[in-house]
Amino acid sequence: MVRRIKNRLRSKRGESLAEVLIATLLSAVAMVMLSSMIFTSNRIVTHSKEVTQKYVTENNRIVEKKGTYREGSVSVKNSSGEVMKLTDSSPSYLTAWYYVNNSLSNVPVAVYKKGSE
Amino acid sequence: MKRKIHNVLRSRAGASITFALLLFLVCAVVGALVLTASTTASGRMSELAKMDQRYYGVTSAANLISGELCDKPVEIERTRTITTVKTTTYRITVTGSQTTVAPDIPTISSEASYNTRINDVDVTTTPKVVSNYDPSNPDTVGTPLGIDTMSFLTARAARLLFDKTCNTDAAMNASMKNGTAHEGTFRISHDVMGLSADKLATDCKYEILKDGTLRLTFWNADGADKYSLLVTMEPTIEERQSEDSTSKVDRVYGESTEYDYADVVTTEVVLTKYASIKWSVKSVEKVYYEASTEEGG
Numbered sequence: 001m002v003r004r005i006k007n008r009l010r011s012k013r014g015e016s017l018a019e020v021l022i023a024t025l026l027s028a029v030a031m032v033m034l035s036s037m038i039f040t041s042n043r044i045v046t047h048s049k050e051v052t053q054k055y056v057t058e059n060n061r062i063v064e065k066k067g068t069y070r071e072g073s074v075s076v077k078n079s080s081g082e083v084m085k086l087t088d089s090s091p092s093y094l095t096a097w098y099y100v101n102n103s104l105s106n107v108p109v110a111v112y113k114k115g116s117e
Numbered sequence: 118m119k120r121k122i123h124n125v126l127r128s129r130a131g132a133s134i135t136f137a138l139l140l141f142l143v144c145a146v147v148g149a150l151v152l153t154a155s156t157t158a159s160g161r162m163s164e165l166a167k168m169d170q171r172y173y174g175v176t177s178a179a180n181l182i183s184g185e186l187c188d189k190p191v192e193i194e195r196t197r198t199i200t201t202v203k204t205t206t207y208r209i210t211v212t213g214s215q216t217t218v219a220p221d222i223p224t225i226s227s228e229a230s231y232n233t234r235i236n237d238v239d240v241t242t243t244p245k246v247v248s249n250y251d252p253s254n255p256d257t258v259g260t261p262l263g264i265d266t267m268s269f270l271t272a273r274a275a276r277l278l279f280d281k282t283c284n285t286d287a288a289m290n291a292s293m294k295n296g297t298a299h300e301g302t303f304r305i306s307h308d309v310m311g312l313s314a315d316k317l318a319t320d321c322k323y324e325i326l327k328d329g330t331l332r333l334t335f336w337n338a339d340g341a342d343k344y345s346l347l348v349t350m351e352p353t354i355e356e357r358q359s360e361d362s363t364s365k366v367d368r369v370y371g372e373s374t375e376y377d378y379a380d381v382v383t384t385e386v387v388l389t390k391y392a393s394i395k396w397s398v399k400s401v402e403k404v405y406y407e408a409s410t411e412e413g414g
Binding site for chain 1: 134136137138140141143144145147148149151152154155156158162163165166167169170173174176177180181182184185186189236265268269270271301302303304305306307308309310311312313317
Protein backbone atom coordinates (compact mmCIF):
# COMPACT_ATOMS: atom_id res chain seq x y z
CA MET A 1 0.00 0.00 0.00
CA VAL A 2 2.78 2.40 1.03
CA ARG A 3 4.76 1.37 -2.02
CA ARG A 4 1.75 2.04 -4.20
CA ILE A 5 1.30 5.54 -2.79
CA LYS A 6 5.03 6.17 -3.22
CA ASN A 7 4.85 5.06 -6.83
CA ARG A 8 1.79 7.17 -7.37
CA LEU A 9 3.56 10.20 -5.97
CA ARG A 10 6.67 9.61 -8.08
CA SER A 11 4.71 8.88 -11.15
CA LYS A 12 5.12 11.42 -13.91
CA ARG A 13 1.84 10.44 -15.42
CA GLY A 14 -0.65 13.28 -15.84
CA GLU A 15 -4.07 13.39 -14.24
CA SER A 16 -7.20 12.29 -15.93
CA LEU A 17 -10.20 14.58 -16.19
CA ALA A 18 -12.06 12.42 -13.65
CA GLU A 19 -9.23 12.75 -11.18
CA VAL A 20 -9.10 16.52 -11.56
CA LEU A 21 -12.86 16.75 -11.13
CA ILE A 22 -12.81 14.63 -7.97
CA ALA A 23 -9.90 16.66 -6.60
CA THR A 24 -11.73 19.89 -7.34
CA LEU A 25 -14.87 18.54 -5.66
CA LEU A 26 -12.91 17.44 -2.61
CA SER A 27 -11.20 20.83 -2.38
CA ALA A 28 -14.52 22.59 -2.70
CA VAL A 29 -16.06 20.43 0.05
CA ALA A 30 -13.04 21.12 2.26
CA MET A 31 -13.31 24.87 1.71
CA VAL A 32 -17.07 24.90 2.34
CA MET A 33 -16.59 22.83 5.47
CA LEU A 34 -13.85 25.10 6.80
CA SER A 35 -15.79 28.26 6.07
CA SER A 36 -18.95 26.89 7.71
CA MET A 37 -16.94 25.87 10.74
CA ILE A 38 -15.42 29.34 10.99
CA PHE A 39 -18.89 30.85 10.56
CA THR A 40 -20.35 28.58 13.28
CA SER A 41 -17.43 29.35 15.54
CA ASN A 42 -17.94 33.05 14.99
CA ARG A 43 -21.61 32.67 15.86
CA ILE A 44 -20.73 30.76 19.03
CA VAL A 45 -18.23 33.44 20.06
CA THR A 46 -20.73 36.25 19.36
CA HIS A 47 -23.43 34.45 21.33
CA SER A 48 -20.97 33.74 24.12
CA LYS A 49 -20.06 37.45 24.22
CA GLU A 50 -23.72 38.42 24.48
CA VAL A 51 -24.33 35.89 27.24
CA THR A 52 -21.24 37.08 29.13
CA GLN A 53 -22.32 40.70 28.75
CA LYS A 54 -25.79 39.90 30.04
CA TYR A 55 -24.40 37.76 32.84
CA VAL A 56 -21.98 40.47 34.01
CA THR A 57 -24.68 43.17 33.84
CA GLU A 58 -27.06 40.99 35.86
CA ASN A 59 -24.30 40.17 38.33
CA ASN A 60 -23.64 43.86 38.86
CA ARG A 61 -27.34 44.37 39.50
CA ILE A 62 -27.58 41.62 42.09
CA VAL A 63 -24.36 42.68 43.83
CA GLU A 64 -25.77 46.19 44.17
CA LYS A 65 -29.02 44.57 45.35
CA LYS A 66 -31.16 46.53 42.92
CA GLY A 67 -34.26 45.64 40.94
CA THR A 68 -36.54 42.70 41.47
CA TYR A 69 -36.03 40.22 44.26
CA ARG A 70 -37.68 37.12 45.64
CA GLU A 71 -38.70 36.99 49.25
CA GLY A 72 -37.74 33.96 51.31
CA SER A 73 -36.61 33.05 54.78
CA VAL A 74 -33.33 32.17 56.42
CA SER A 75 -33.05 30.00 59.49
CA VAL A 76 -30.06 29.03 61.56
CA LYS A 77 -29.90 25.45 62.76
CA ASN A 78 -27.60 24.14 65.46
CA SER A 79 -25.61 20.90 65.15
CA SER A 80 -28.71 18.97 66.32
CA GLY A 81 -30.71 20.45 63.45
CA GLU A 82 -32.89 22.63 65.70
CA VAL A 83 -33.71 26.17 64.64
CA MET A 84 -32.14 28.75 66.94
CA LYS A 85 -32.48 32.51 67.21
CA LEU A 86 -29.33 34.50 66.49
CA THR A 87 -30.01 37.14 69.13
CA ASP A 88 -32.74 37.61 71.71
CA SER A 89 -34.41 40.17 69.48
CA SER A 90 -34.12 38.16 66.22
CA PRO A 91 -36.99 36.09 64.90
CA SER A 92 -36.42 32.34 64.40
CA TYR A 93 -36.93 32.80 60.66
CA LEU A 94 -35.34 35.90 59.20
CA THR A 95 -36.97 37.44 56.17
CA ALA A 96 -34.48 37.67 53.32
CA TRP A 97 -34.53 39.24 49.88
CA TYR A 98 -32.89 37.19 47.17
CA TYR A 99 -31.56 38.94 44.07
CA VAL A 100 -31.18 36.30 41.39
CA ASN A 101 -29.12 36.29 38.21
CA ASN A 102 -30.91 33.81 35.99
CA SER A 103 -29.15 34.67 32.73
CA LEU A 104 -27.61 31.21 32.78
CA SER A 105 -30.81 29.38 33.57
CA ASN A 106 -29.11 26.16 34.61
CA VAL A 107 -26.93 27.92 37.20
CA PRO A 108 -28.89 30.62 39.05
CA VAL A 109 -26.62 32.93 41.03
CA ALA A 110 -28.18 34.54 44.09
CA VAL A 111 -27.17 37.31 46.46
CA TYR A 112 -29.34 37.87 49.51
CA LYS A 113 -29.71 40.30 52.36
CA LYS A 114 -31.94 40.70 55.36
CA GLY A 115 -35.32 41.96 54.18
CA SER A 116 -37.66 44.37 55.89
CA GLU A 117 -40.02 42.74 58.33
CA MET B 118 17.21 27.27 -9.72
CA LYS B 119 15.72 28.94 -12.76
CA ARG B 120 15.90 25.62 -14.57
CA LYS B 121 14.18 23.84 -11.73
CA ILE B 122 11.28 26.28 -11.79
CA HIS B 123 11.11 25.92 -15.55
CA ASN B 124 10.97 22.13 -15.21
CA VAL B 125 8.23 22.34 -12.62
CA LEU B 126 6.21 24.60 -14.86
CA ARG B 127 6.60 22.34 -17.83
CA SER B 128 6.19 19.13 -15.94
CA ARG B 129 3.12 17.07 -16.62
CA ALA B 130 3.33 15.22 -13.33
CA GLY B 131 0.35 15.84 -11.04
CA ALA B 132 -0.96 15.08 -7.59
CA SER B 133 -4.41 16.67 -7.71
CA ILE B 134 -6.22 14.06 -5.60
CA THR B 135 -3.40 13.79 -3.08
CA PHE B 136 -3.28 17.55 -2.79
CA ALA B 137 -7.06 17.76 -2.49
CA LEU B 138 -7.07 15.10 0.22
CA LEU B 139 -4.32 16.94 2.04
CA LEU B 140 -6.24 20.22 1.77
CA PHE B 141 -9.39 18.45 3.02
CA LEU B 142 -7.48 17.12 6.01
CA VAL B 143 -5.94 20.50 6.81
CA CYS B 144 -9.33 22.22 6.53
CA ALA B 145 -10.98 19.60 8.77
CA VAL B 146 -8.28 19.89 11.42
CA VAL B 147 -8.25 23.71 11.40
CA GLY B 148 -12.05 23.86 11.45
CA ALA B 149 -12.28 21.38 14.30
CA LEU B 150 -9.72 23.37 16.26
CA VAL B 151 -11.61 26.63 15.77
CA LEU B 152 -14.91 24.99 16.77
CA THR B 153 -13.42 23.33 19.83
CA ALA B 154 -11.86 26.60 20.97
CA SER B 155 -15.11 28.54 20.70
CA THR B 156 -17.18 25.78 22.34
CA THR B 157 -14.71 25.58 25.23
CA ALA B 158 -14.81 29.36 25.65
CA SER B 159 -18.59 29.36 25.93
CA GLY B 160 -18.52 26.30 28.22
CA ARG B 161 -16.37 28.20 30.69
CA MET B 162 -19.28 30.50 31.37
CA SER B 163 -21.26 27.90 33.30
CA GLU B 164 -18.15 27.07 35.32
CA LEU B 165 -17.74 30.76 36.10
CA ALA B 166 -21.39 30.96 37.15
CA LYS B 167 -20.95 27.98 39.48
CA MET B 168 -17.98 29.72 41.08
CA ASP B 169 -20.01 32.89 41.48
CA GLN B 170 -22.86 30.87 42.96
CA ARG B 171 -20.53 29.53 45.65
CA TYR B 172 -18.87 32.91 46.24
CA TYR B 173 -22.07 34.95 46.54
CA GLY B 174 -23.76 32.27 48.67
CA VAL B 175 -21.00 32.41 51.26
CA THR B 176 -20.47 36.19 51.21
CA SER B 177 -24.23 36.80 51.57
CA ALA B 178 -24.37 34.44 54.54
CA ALA B 179 -21.36 36.10 56.15
CA ASN B 180 -22.86 39.57 55.66
CA LEU B 181 -26.28 38.56 56.97
CA ILE B 182 -25.01 36.72 60.05
CA SER B 183 -22.31 39.22 61.02
CA GLY B 184 -24.76 42.09 60.43
CA GLU B 185 -27.30 40.43 62.68
CA LEU B 186 -24.76 39.81 65.45
CA CYS B 187 -23.00 43.17 65.19
CA ASP B 188 -23.46 45.71 68.00
CA LYS B 189 -26.06 43.68 69.91
CA PRO B 190 -25.00 43.83 73.55
CA VAL B 191 -25.48 40.95 75.93
CA GLU B 192 -25.72 42.13 79.51
CA ILE B 193 -25.16 39.83 82.44
CA GLU B 194 -25.77 40.81 86.02
CA ARG B 195 -24.73 38.60 88.92
CA THR B 196 -25.70 39.25 92.51
CA ARG B 197 -24.46 37.53 95.62
CA THR B 198 -26.03 38.43 98.94
CA ILE B 199 -24.26 37.18 102.06
CA THR B 200 -26.44 37.41 105.12
CA THR B 201 -24.65 36.94 108.43
CA VAL B 202 -26.66 36.68 111.61
CA LYS B 203 -24.76 37.08 114.90
CA THR B 204 -26.83 36.24 117.92
CA THR B 205 -25.61 37.05 121.41
CA THR B 206 -27.78 35.91 124.27
CA TYR B 207 -27.73 37.48 127.75
CA ARG B 208 -28.71 36.10 131.12
CA ILE B 209 -29.68 38.51 133.88
CA THR B 210 -28.80 37.49 137.40
CA VAL B 211 -30.08 39.56 140.33
CA THR B 212 -28.18 39.14 143.62
CA GLY B 213 -29.52 41.46 146.31
CA SER B 214 -29.40 44.91 144.87
CA GLN B 215 -26.87 43.88 142.16
CA THR B 216 -27.89 42.95 138.68
CA THR B 217 -25.40 41.09 136.53
CA VAL B 218 -25.80 40.76 132.79
CA ALA B 219 -23.71 37.91 131.41
CA PRO B 220 -23.41 37.39 127.63
CA ASP B 221 -23.08 33.89 126.24
CA ILE B 222 -20.73 33.00 123.39
CA PRO B 223 -22.31 34.47 120.29
CA THR B 224 -23.51 32.17 117.53
CA ILE B 225 -22.88 33.16 113.94
CA SER B 226 -24.69 31.78 110.90
CA SER B 227 -24.12 32.75 107.32
CA GLU B 228 -26.15 32.28 104.20
CA ALA B 229 -25.38 33.24 100.64
CA SER B 230 -27.90 33.68 97.90
CA TYR B 231 -27.07 34.13 94.22
CA ASN B 232 -29.01 35.45 91.32
CA THR B 233 -28.09 35.80 87.65
CA ARG B 234 -29.89 37.87 85.07
CA ILE B 235 -29.02 37.91 81.37
CA ASN B 236 -30.48 40.71 79.27
CA ASP B 237 -32.73 41.48 82.22
CA VAL B 238 -34.16 37.98 82.29
CA ASP B 239 -33.68 35.81 85.36
CA VAL B 240 -31.99 32.73 83.94
CA THR B 241 -31.99 30.84 87.20
CA THR B 242 -35.71 31.22 87.99
CA THR B 243 -35.11 31.40 91.77
CA PRO B 244 -32.05 32.63 93.59
CA LYS B 245 -29.79 29.83 94.67
CA VAL B 246 -29.33 29.79 98.45
CA VAL B 247 -26.32 28.28 100.19
CA SER B 248 -26.73 27.70 103.93
CA ASN B 249 -23.75 27.80 106.29
CA TYR B 250 -21.81 29.82 103.75
CA ASP B 251 -18.10 29.71 104.40
CA PRO B 252 -15.99 32.04 102.22
CA SER B 253 -12.98 29.73 102.56
CA ASN B 254 -15.01 26.80 101.26
CA PRO B 255 -17.51 28.21 98.80
CA ASP B 256 -20.14 26.03 97.31
CA THR B 257 -19.00 24.46 94.07
CA VAL B 258 -22.32 23.31 92.69
CA GLY B 259 -23.83 25.97 90.46
CA THR B 260 -27.05 26.34 88.55
CA PRO B 261 -27.06 24.99 84.97
CA LEU B 262 -27.49 27.86 82.52
CA GLY B 263 -29.65 26.06 79.96
CA ILE B 264 -27.54 27.36 77.10
CA ASP B 265 -29.47 25.23 74.57
CA THR B 266 -32.56 27.33 75.10
CA MET B 267 -30.78 30.66 74.69
CA SER B 268 -30.26 32.60 71.49
CA PHE B 269 -26.90 32.06 69.78
CA LEU B 270 -25.36 35.36 70.89
CA THR B 271 -26.60 35.17 74.48
CA ALA B 272 -25.40 31.59 74.78
CA ARG B 273 -21.93 32.60 73.51
CA ALA B 274 -21.66 35.43 76.03
CA ALA B 275 -22.97 33.30 78.90
CA ARG B 276 -20.64 30.44 78.12
CA LEU B 277 -17.67 32.79 77.73
CA LEU B 278 -18.32 34.12 81.22
CA PHE B 279 -19.63 31.08 83.09
CA ASP B 280 -18.92 28.05 80.93
CA LYS B 281 -22.00 26.00 81.84
CA THR B 282 -23.05 26.94 85.36
CA CYS B 283 -23.65 30.11 87.30
CA ASN B 284 -24.53 31.04 90.87
CA THR B 285 -21.23 30.07 92.43
CA ASP B 286 -18.36 32.10 93.80
CA ALA B 287 -16.32 30.98 90.80
CA ALA B 288 -19.01 32.43 88.52
CA MET B 289 -19.01 35.62 90.58
CA ASN B 290 -15.26 35.99 90.06
CA ALA B 291 -15.32 35.12 86.34
CA SER B 292 -14.42 37.71 83.73
CA MET B 293 -15.27 37.99 80.06
CA LYS B 294 -11.75 39.23 79.40
CA ASN B 295 -10.36 35.83 80.35
CA GLY B 296 -13.30 33.56 79.75
CA THR B 297 -14.04 30.07 78.51
CA ALA B 298 -12.95 29.45 74.93
CA HIS B 299 -15.34 27.23 73.02
CA GLU B 300 -16.47 26.40 69.50
CA GLY B 301 -19.25 24.77 67.52
CA THR B 302 -21.05 24.76 64.20
CA PHE B 303 -24.37 25.80 62.75
CA ARG B 304 -26.03 25.79 59.35
CA ILE B 305 -27.74 28.62 57.53
CA SER B 306 -30.75 27.17 55.70
CA HIS B 307 -33.04 28.79 53.15
CA ASP B 308 -36.60 28.57 52.03
CA VAL B 309 -37.19 30.50 48.82
CA MET B 310 -39.23 29.75 45.72
CA GLY B 311 -37.33 28.75 42.61
CA LEU B 312 -33.91 28.41 44.19
CA SER B 313 -32.20 25.27 45.40
CA ALA B 314 -31.98 25.35 49.20
CA ASP B 315 -29.05 22.92 49.06
CA LYS B 316 -27.00 25.19 46.79
CA LEU B 317 -27.63 28.17 49.05
CA ALA B 318 -27.03 26.39 52.36
CA THR B 319 -23.94 27.59 54.17
CA ASP B 320 -22.17 26.02 57.12
CA CYS B 321 -20.48 28.05 59.79
CA LYS B 322 -17.99 27.24 62.49
CA TYR B 323 -17.87 29.66 65.39
CA GLU B 324 -14.95 30.00 67.74
CA ILE B 325 -14.92 32.11 70.86
CA LEU B 326 -11.42 32.83 72.07
CA LYS B 327 -10.50 33.44 75.71
CA ASP B 328 -10.43 37.20 75.18
CA GLY B 329 -13.94 37.13 73.73
CA THR B 330 -12.97 37.40 70.05
CA LEU B 331 -15.59 35.72 67.87
CA ARG B 332 -14.37 33.99 64.73
CA LEU B 333 -16.93 32.83 62.18
CA THR B 334 -15.77 30.62 59.30
CA PHE B 335 -18.33 30.16 56.51
CA TRP B 336 -18.27 27.66 53.68
CA ASN B 337 -20.67 26.10 51.16
CA ALA B 338 -22.58 23.15 52.59
CA ASP B 339 -23.09 21.58 49.17
CA GLY B 340 -20.58 20.23 46.66
CA ALA B 341 -16.92 19.33 46.74
CA ASP B 342 -15.54 22.74 45.75
CA LYS B 343 -16.10 25.10 48.64
CA TYR B 344 -15.51 28.79 49.04
CA SER B 345 -14.49 29.72 52.57
CA LEU B 346 -14.61 33.06 54.35
CA LEU B 347 -13.44 34.04 57.84
CA VAL B 348 -15.15 36.88 59.69
CA THR B 349 -13.38 38.07 62.81
CA MET B 350 -15.51 40.00 65.29
CA GLU B 351 -13.87 42.08 67.96
CA PRO B 352 -15.48 42.27 71.40
CA THR B 353 -16.16 45.39 73.43
CA ILE B 354 -16.37 44.30 77.04
CA GLU B 355 -17.55 46.40 79.92
CA GLU B 356 -17.29 45.09 83.46
CA ARG B 357 -18.04 46.82 86.72
CA GLN B 358 -19.06 45.92 90.24
CA SER B 359 -20.62 47.44 93.29
CA GLU B 360 -20.86 46.35 96.89
CA ASP B 361 -23.49 47.42 99.34
CA SER B 362 -23.62 46.55 103.00
CA THR B 363 -26.44 47.00 105.51
CA SER B 364 -26.63 46.05 109.15
CA LYS B 365 -29.40 46.04 111.74
CA VAL B 366 -29.66 45.05 115.38
CA ASP B 367 -32.76 43.51 116.88
CA ARG B 368 -33.22 42.81 120.59
CA VAL B 369 -35.39 39.84 121.41
CA TYR B 370 -36.73 39.33 124.93
CA GLY B 371 -37.60 36.13 126.75
CA GLU B 372 -38.29 33.83 123.87
CA SER B 373 -36.36 31.01 125.47
CA THR B 374 -35.79 29.70 128.98
CA GLU B 375 -32.08 29.53 128.27
CA TYR B 376 -31.60 33.29 128.10
CA ASP B 377 -33.36 36.47 129.11
CA TYR B 378 -32.78 38.49 126.00
CA ALA B 379 -30.74 38.29 122.81
CA ASP B 380 -29.17 40.79 120.45
CA VAL B 381 -29.46 39.73 116.82
CA VAL B 382 -27.13 41.56 114.44
CA THR B 383 -28.05 40.92 110.81
CA THR B 384 -25.47 42.04 108.24
CA GLU B 385 -26.23 41.88 104.54
CA VAL B 386 -23.44 42.32 102.00
CA VAL B 387 -24.69 42.56 98.43
CA LEU B 388 -22.10 42.22 95.70
CA THR B 389 -23.36 43.05 92.22
CA LYS B 390 -21.24 42.41 89.14
CA TYR B 391 -22.24 43.68 85.76
CA ALA B 392 -20.68 42.52 82.51
CA SER B 393 -21.67 43.38 78.99
CA ILE B 394 -20.22 42.33 75.67
CA LYS B 395 -20.94 43.31 72.09
CA TRP B 396 -19.12 42.43 68.92
CA SER B 397 -18.20 44.40 65.82
CA VAL B 398 -16.70 43.19 62.57
CA LYS B 399 -12.92 43.59 62.56
CA SER B 400 -11.96 41.77 59.37
CA VAL B 401 -13.31 39.59 56.58
CA GLU B 402 -10.85 37.41 54.72
CA LYS B 403 -10.86 34.54 52.30
CA VAL B 404 -9.36 31.43 53.80
CA TYR B 405 -8.34 28.07 52.47
CA TYR B 406 -11.10 25.55 53.08
CA GLU B 407 -10.04 22.56 55.13
CA ALA B 408 -12.28 19.57 55.74
CA SER B 409 -11.20 19.58 59.40
CA THR B 410 -13.01 22.94 59.78
CA GLU B 411 -16.28 21.01 59.82
CA GLU B 412 -15.31 19.07 62.91
CA GLY B 413 -16.37 21.85 65.24
CA GLY B 414 -17.69 20.56 68.57
